[in-house]
Amino acid sequence: MSETLQKDKDTIDEGKRDFIYIATGAVAAAGAASLAWPLVAQMGKAADTLAAGSVEINVGNMIEGQQVKVLWRGVPVFVRYRTKAEIAEAENTDIANCPDPQTDAERLRPDNNGNLRPEFLVMVGVCTHFGCIPVGEAGDFDGWYCPCHGSHYDTSGRIRKGPAPKNMTVPEYKYISDTVIKVG
Ligand code: FES
Numbered sequence: 001m002s003e004t005l006q007k008d009k010d011t012i013d014e015g016k017r018d019f020i021y022i023a024t025g026a027v028a029a030a031g032a033a034s035l036a037w038p039l040v041a042q043m044g045k046a047a048d049t050l051a052a053g054s055v056e057i058n059v060g061n062m063i064e065g066q067q068v069k070v071l072w073r074g075v076p077v078f079v080r081y082r083t084k085a086e087i088a089e090a091e092n093t094d095i096a097n098c099p100d101p102q103t104d105a106e107r108l109r110p111d112n113n114g115n116l117r118p119e120f121l122v123m124v125g126v127c128t129h130f131g132c133i134p135v136g137e138a139g140d141f142d143g144w145y146c147p148c149h150g151s152h153y154d155t156s157g158r159i160r161k162g163p164a165p166k167n168m169t170v171p172e173y174k175y176i177s178d179t180v181i182k183v184g
Helices: 003-015 025-035 045-052 084-091
Strands: 019-022 055-058 067-072 075-081 120-124 135-138 142-146 151-154 159-161 173-175 180-183
Touching: 055 067, 055 075, 084 142, 120 180
Parallel strands: 019 067
Antiparallel strands: 055 180, 067 075, 075 120, 135 142, 142 151, 151 159, 173 180
């Protein structure tokens, strides 16, 4: 982990009691796969898939207003169980005023029944300016704030103010059950 990432991780973990870091078997497997790359590279397509890595997050026990962080392919992924007020704020934003216009729905993925689950926001928790890790429940738009150079993200993870050029990235993810999200 880079010095910057480590520093920001420490800042968040010390400052946010509801910020839960989850080390899962899937993460460990992804790490082992990358260490074994010279061998994996000779094992064909199935091995490529293994090396890419994925992580499964059980959101069944999360509570409204809670955020968890998992490591996926070496980067933090935020999963936030948004409050009703946060969802309303995200949905009612006039995206014409956003530097990187994107509706809240465009940042969500459907579950197995084809329903968007607006309570769960999933995104790569890395500032799109120079890669610091933003702090949650902060900033002028009640979302995330990057203290490195002052970027403000809203409750959908969209950049609203500051030098960051893009919204925080929504990773490839899907629901594999009502309560489990698979990233990657
Ligand atoms: S890295 Fe986030 S504002 Fe510069």
